[in-house]
Amino acid sequence: MREKLESYRAYLFLIPGLFFLFLFTYLPIIWSTWLSFNEWNLLSPKPVFSGLENFVKLWQHDVFWLVMKNSFFFVTVSIFPTMFLALVFAILIDERMKGRVYYIYSLFYPTLIPMAAAAMLWVYIYSPNLGILNIFLAKLGLPKLGWLGSSQTSLWALIIMTFWKNLGFFTLIYLAGLQNVNRELYEAAYIDGAGWWRRHFSITFPLVGPTSLFVLVVAIILTFRVFDQIHLMTEGGPGNSSNVIVYYIFENGFKFFDWGRASTLTTILVLILLSLTLIIFGIFGKRITYTAD
Amino acid sequence: MATVSFHYVTKRFGNFVAVKDFDLGIGDKEFVVLVGPSGCGKSTSLRMLAGLEKITEGTIEIDGRVVNNVHPKDRDIAMVFQNYALYPHMTVYKNMAFGLQLRRFPKSEVDKRVHDAAEILEISELLKRKPRELSGGQRQRVAVGRAIVRKPSVFLFDEPLSNLDAKLRVQMRGEILKLHHRLQSTIIYVTHDQIEAMTMGSKIVIMNAGEIMQVGEPIKVYDSPDNMFVAGFIGSPAMNFLEVKLISKDRALWVDGGEFCLPIPDSKGQKYAQHKGKTCYFGIRPEHMYDREFIKDYDPRNVIKARVDLIEPVGSFVILQIVVGKATIVAQVDSHTRAVLGEEMDLVADMEKMHLFSTDPPHLSLSIS
């Protein structure tokens, strides 16, 4: 009897949280999913049910496929180097390597400054003639690159900048993950004769598995959601070469005022993220070794 | 196979001195126990030997070779950690084989050694499991197994039993001793538990605050502690200390504690004669005080009158807390004692087993100064 009362009370406490979760998370998702099946834009200012028309139109639209390609490219190219280096830096910081304060500052500074400031900074770094990057390339005798101004390099430029911005964040998560690894394991392996790489390859990497899974999922979601730097640095250009899904959603919704299409894209993004997350947990979820005894 | 010697080894962490002038020789096949209260520098000493900590001053030799700058893997040692340090993601087999594989042992040799060790430790049927599927005792065995597959000349154990329950601890104690007998290698074993030290060590090293207090066979250390710290640390319940004055009366030396006055036997008197008139600490172990009613032959001068403050029956004997003047002392008496709480009783001290310590730090035994 008493227990029952307790659990009622638990639900009671959850109500406000669930209410806001519903209001600000589930409701918009449901609403935008519904809108995906409607024509709603500047020329048709009331939503009109149009079935799958939005999806079909997108399917036939070159820019949509380019944007999809860019998004997946962005994610696949940036995630693994980010994860790997974040882990290596976390290990180095954790091991109290020399000059660590310097590394910590240069890693976390980008994470801490606002994206707008970072974007402005990088616009200058990428400046074709006066930016340090091209000056540096020129010093090395290499040809200068167009960076943000060229469709060959604009996406790469954003990937590099995003890598720089996010590395510290993931390092921090890994640093927390490393605290769960028993130090004695390293000493045991050290005595066993394992060198630095071997120690981390055989012990750290498997043992931060749960952290890596978390980082992977978070990184995929974060990277699929890149927006600010694109908005501020390239506006998706030149010629949509750096346009990715969230920016494309924004463009459709707030520049072209085609809310139906924006909602359709949102639905597609949600589906992509949902299925990627499920696949990842399906593949790795059971195989991960947890450090806890 | 291997001797180990520490030559005035000091370890500092910043300004903090964790180990000071640690000087110790360990013979081949010896089972040496480092014992002392928590934080006294036992692990640090062991870890310096293992190569996990840099040596600030002094040298450590293994088999006559200075190893200060030798990589741990080349020191021919193996270490068993307090928390076992088993690799959680590897099977028992893999845990034990890991060190051998790193040393590029042939597969068949690895397999043989792992299976042999598993057999010795009776964990053959666990080889496919992961550490989290094992009990505490089983993990302990795997940790030991991981050390013995390497066949090192020196084994290092850092409080290997402290995470086990009391019963298992006693059992494992015996097994480690058997293992030592069987492997015939040098073992250095760290513990804060003096009973473990007494029961296991062929030689024990008592440490306090980074320094060695005494080195010797367990019984020697028990019988003649060099100083008050060792006297108090070794033995359970701990030795009683009472402030007394050495006086001479009736052609003998006496310890005069005000409430009591006990004669020092002639056999010991000569040693202490030079200290006549001094104030010092009189030490007597609880097990060397008897309930007068249960002994036949005793010197009536050795009787202390005291009031019973607490009675703790343990089964095989009874532990009494008794008040003598301002001091409370502990006596371990016959289990059939008729002591009554709050009442006076007579205790007889076995003065042949008494000790005297200087009042000046480090409270050296008066029998050696």
Add this chain to the structure above:
Amino acid sequence: MKRKIFWVGALMVLFLFSSTASAKVKLKFFYPVGVAGPLVKVINGMVEKFESENPDIDVEPVYAGNYNQTMQKVQTAVLGGNPPDVAVVEISELFSLLQMDALIPLDSYVEREGGKGFLADFYPGFLGNAYGRDGKIYGFPFQRSTPILYWNRDMFRAAGDKLKAAGLDPSRPPDNWDELVEYSKILTIREGNQTKQYGLIIPGGWNDWIFEAFSRQNGSQLLKEDGLTVTFNSPENLEALKLWVKLMQELQTCPVLRPWNITPDDFIGGVTAMMYYSTGGMAKIRKTAKFDWGAAFQPKRKQYGTPVGGGDFHIFKGIPKENQDAAWTFAKFMTRPDMAAHWSIESGYVAVNKKSYDLPEMKAFLEKFPQMTVARDQLKYAYPKMMAVNYQLIRNAMTTNLDAALEGTKPPEQALEDAHKLMEEAIKGS
């Protein structure tokens, strides 16, 4: 404790009353900065002056980013039912705002100020984008510009012998497209595989605007005034685009798609001898360029020609009448002769009010910086900028295809055709 609560309560009541009692009109003012330079400060200074002259009106200036971002903010605010009171947006956006039914017509205000006589003070070129298809006036010109050609006299001088050898005059900028090509060839300096100095920069970002100028110079346009008839694929436009591709791909005297905002820095930094840029960037160049520079009409083909550019004031629907009135007071203030002159001097934009140029301080300033008169004088050849509903979609179609052609990933013909088709699609139904 109770006492404390009482006092807090009393203070709150007082506070509420005092704020309603003073009843100041509060205006929310969104504005963009569309060129490089510290213009936020200038706007804030002007707003302060306005407030000191109009103590019953509070203006909260909101810097809303570049033109695109400002339009997005305005539209979002309007859709959210919380429009700004007054905003400056890029002139081509007017039809989209009207489609959203976001604006009030300003005719009654203009009438009250003297109607046609009042409007006569303003350059007609800048009023061309102010009217809706219903003939009513919805915009009031403010930060107005045209693209002009900036040139580095020192670089021209340095290349004097070579220019003369080619029959060109180093003391003046190119006056037509052919000359533009010739000058740019000679003014480009290469060292190995690196270009040390470009002859010319036609920046990216707003290249649709500059392309519209080239189209006008060749006697064509991108979209007819009705906002419905697309002429993007005209032969004249193709010739213009081919000229650009030649400069960027074949001759490489002009870098491809140099970002809009850093192009003035390239000019100031001596990276290029000439650039096409908005007159709105002139203040920055005037203040930071360490060399002798000039401004000129954009070179002609069949004729001189340019669209105007920049942003107009708009007053919004769905706000109290007194706010709309105050907004008009504000817009009028910002464009009266002395303020328009001040804005022009500080930014480089053309003063929209003709009377500004009669003021002694303006005259003195122009004496010192005659470059500042170029954009004003070019107004003789200026046309209204293209306007259409769904302008952002149209602009996106134009820029992505121009970009592709300039990068060499699409033949110019196809780029124009593709953009043309997309534009027609976007306009369809409006």
